[in-house]
Amino acid sequence: MTQRTSVHSEEFTDWLASLRAWAAKSPDQNTAWREAAAQGLLSLAVSETAGGAYVGYEGACLALEALAEESGLSGLPFSMAAQMWACQEPILEFGDPAQHDRYLKPLLAGTAVGAFAATEYDSGSDLLSLSTRADQDRDGRWRLNGAKTFVTNGPTADVFLILARTAEGSALSGLSAFLVPRQTPGLRLGRVIDKSGLAGAELGSLTLDDCTVSYANRLGSTGGGFAVLMHAMRYERAFILAPTLGLMARALRQAFNHVRARSQFGRPLSSYDTVRQRLVRMHLSLTSARELLHATARQADARSLDHHRSSLTKLHVSTEFNRFCQELPDVYGGYALLPETGAMALVADAVASRYYSGTSDMQTKIIAEGLGL
Ligand SMILES: Cc1cc2nc3c(=O)[nH]c(=O)nc-3n(C[C@H](O)[C@H](O)[C@H](O)COP(=O)(O)OP(=O)(O)OC[C@H]3O[C@@H](n4cnc5c(N)ncnc54)[C@H](O)[C@@H]3O)c2cc1C
Numbered sequence: 623m624t625q626r627t628s629v630h631s632e633e634f635t636d637w638l639a640s641l642r643a644w645a646a647k648s649p650d651q652n653t654a655w656r657e658a659a660a661q662g663l664l665s666l667a668v669s670e671t672a673g674g675a676y677v678g679y680e681g682a683c684l685a686l687e688a689l690a691e692e693s694g695l696s697g698l699p700f701s702m703a704a705q706m707w708a709c710q711e712p713i714l715e716f717g718d719p720a721q722h723d724r725y726l727k728p729l730l731a732g733t734a735v736g737a738f739a740a741t742e743y744d745s746g747s748d749l750l751s752l753s754t755r756a757d758q759d760r761d762g763r764w765r766l767n768g769a770k771t772f773v774t775n776g777p778t779a780d781v782f783l784i785l786a787r788t789a790e791g792s793a794l795s796g797l798s799a800f801l802v803p804r805q806t807p808g809l810r811l812g813r814v815i816d817k818s819g820l821a822g823a824e825l826g827s828l829t830l831d832d833c834t835v836s837y838a839n840r841l842g843s844t845g846g847g848f849a850v851l852m853h854a855m856r857y858e859r860a861f862i863l864a865p866t867l868g869l870m871a872r873a874l875r876q877a878f879n880h881v882r883a884r885s886q887f888g889r890p891l892s893s894y895d896t897v898r899q900r901l902v903r904m905h906l907s908l909t910s911a912r913e914l915l916h917a918t919a920r921q922a923d924a925r926s927l928d929h930h931r932s933s934l935t936k937l938h939v940s941t942e943f944n945r946f947c948q949e950l951p952d953v954y955g956g957y958a959l960l961p962e963t964g965a966m967a968l969v970a971d972a973v974a975s976r977y978y979s980g981t982s983d984m985q986t987k988i989i990a991e992g993l994g995l
Contacts, residue, residue, distance in 0.1 A: 629681045637662070638688055645692035651822050654698055658689060659732020664706060667922075672714055673727050679857075679927075680919035682706065683864035691868030694964070696971050697822025699865035704774040704823075705729060707858035709736035709783050712799065712850045716842035725781050725801055737779035738854060739770040739828060746772075747984050749851070750793035754830060756786035756800060758844075762837040764800060766808070766830040774978075776826025777814045780804050783854075784830070785847050797847030801839050808833030819970030852929070858979045859932040860918050863939040866975065867915065870908045870946050873968055877901060877953045880963075900949050907942040914938050930992035937985040940975040947972035 627634050641661055649657060658664070666682035668674020690699045713726045713736075728734035745752040754768025766786055773782070782802045789796040802809055812827035842850050878901065881891040891897045918935040921927045947969045951958035958965040976982045 627675070627677050627681075629677060629684060634677055634681055638684060641685060642688045642692045645689050649693060649695075651695065651698060654693070654695070655702065655735070656732045658698075658702065659730070663689065664702060664710070664732060665730040667706065668710065668714055668726075668730060672722050673730055678919075679861065679922040680916060683861055683867075683915060683919045686861075686864040687868035687871075689868065690865035691872045694869075694872055695822055696865065696869055696967070697820045697824075699868070700820050700862070701775050701823045703862050703865060704738065704858070705736045707861055708738035708774075708854040709781075711857045712738075712783060712841065712854045713801070715853050716799070716846070716850055717801075720838065721801065721841065728780070734780035735775050735778050736781050736783065737773050737775040738783045738858075739773045739776070740785040740851060741772045742769060743771055747981055750797070750848075752785060752787060752797070754784070754786040756788050756798060758788075759834075763834050764837070764840060766800065766802070766833040766835070769827065769829045771812075771827040772815070773826050773828060774823060776828060777811060777824045782809070782828070783841065783850075785851055788844055788847070794848050795845040797851070798844050799841040799847045799850035800835055801841050802830075802833065802835055806833055806835060817974075819967070819974040821967060855979065856927060856929055856932045857922070859929075859936040859985070860922065860927060861915070861935075862979050863911075863936065863943065863975060864915060864919075866939065866943050866971070867908065867912050869968060869971065870904075870911070870943065873946075873950060873964065874901070874904055874908060876963070877904065877950065880953060897953070900952060904946050904949050907946040911939040911942040930989060933980075933985040933988040933992075936979055937982055937989065940972075940982060943975050944972045 662675050663685050665674035666677045666685055667679050670676050686699045686703055690696060710726060710729050713721060717726060729736045740749055742752050742754060754766065754770065756764045756766045758764055766784065768786065780803065784800045784802050785797055786800060787796055788798040808831045810829045810831065815825040817825060881897050884891050914935055918931055921931060950968060951965045954963050954965055957963055
């Protein structure tokens with residue numbers, strides 16, 4: 623796609639169908655990132671001038687959803703979404719042309735992987751209290767010291783968007799953002815974090831020990847880190863759960879097949895009202911989550927996405943995902959415990975969705991403040 627293309631255009635519809643066909647062939651986890659990127663998935667929400675396909679946010683969400691639904695992979699689309707919203711999006715907004723060339727273009731092409739590193743051991747929900755420091759030397763270079771954790775793509779990333787403190791006092795002016803390549807001396811990657819859920823998505827930690835980068839590696843202005851963080855969160859909270867819609871659609875399809883195929887007391891499970899009502903509730907959760915997320919994507923395409931709306935979307939979609947996953951194991955009874963149903967893996971994904979990009983408690987707090995409470 624070479625020019626701004628509507629999600630309703632024949633061109634995009636054909637592109638999405640071919641992405642679905644590829645994803646349904648169970649792509650190998652090791653090569654799938656590059657292959658999906660080569661098809662243009664990572665660049666859908668990026669303007670042509672910055673090297674993207676410019677289909678927009680709704681198109682990007684439809685693609686992430688399709689990838690998850692057809693492949694059944696949860697970690698891969700989550701990792702891609704984390705890069706798209708928390709790494710690419712701020713570079714697109716705050717990066718200068720040289721940073722676009724050096725960092726954004728390889729990310730879009732899938733030849734480099736990006737990660738967003740803000741969280742620290744002592745600064746989770748209370749992120750603005752982070753203690754990683756960046757001090758400027760006389761020659762203008764920045765020296766970073768500190769440690770980050772829970773970094774999605776951390777173990778494989780080629781470039782890290784790191785948030786650090788550059789001045790004491792208010793986080794509104796005391797934080798700055800830096801683009802730090804993986805090979806920078808003083809950057810040390812920790813072990814892969816062992817976790818439940820989001821299979822295939824790798825989380826890691828890192829330490830910065832006099833990790834020195836040039837003046838040109840600062841993203842945005844000195845003291846502009848809060849704006850970078852807010853920009854990343856505005857898009858991440860709105861769209862990080864796009865793949866989840868595909869996973870729910872896939873799980874619902876499998877649940878339908880199961881209740882039609884399995885009989886108890888001489889009748890298919892699908893003939894029992896309690897079972898039918900359960901599937902209707904799951905369908906309702908998926909439908910309302912999808913409606914809100916897509917409407918939010920259209921707002922972003924119209925350049926009118928605000929923080930209130932992003933938090934509302936994150937909270938609603940993760941809540942419906944959790945409701946859906948409360949019902950899912952009961953569709954299968956004891957068979958839910960067998961890995962082939964995928965039910966328990968999705969339950970773990972649903973639990974995780976309440977925490978990343980800010981917990982449900984924090985989204986509630988932001989929404990309440992937005993309502994003037
Ligand atoms: C899968 C996954 C991927 C992630 N990827 C990234 C990443 O790429 N980059 C990155 O920087 N971070 C990442 N994170 C970190 C994530 O942003 C944090 O986990 C999140 O912000 C919550 O912080 P915490 O886990 O330290 O929980 P805590 O802040 O310790 O919170 C624990 C509990 O206390 C509640 N709580 C805390 N403070 C309050 C309060 N004031 N009022 C009411 N309740 C409160 C919370 O809601 C939560 O329920 C990731 C996390 C996960 C799970």
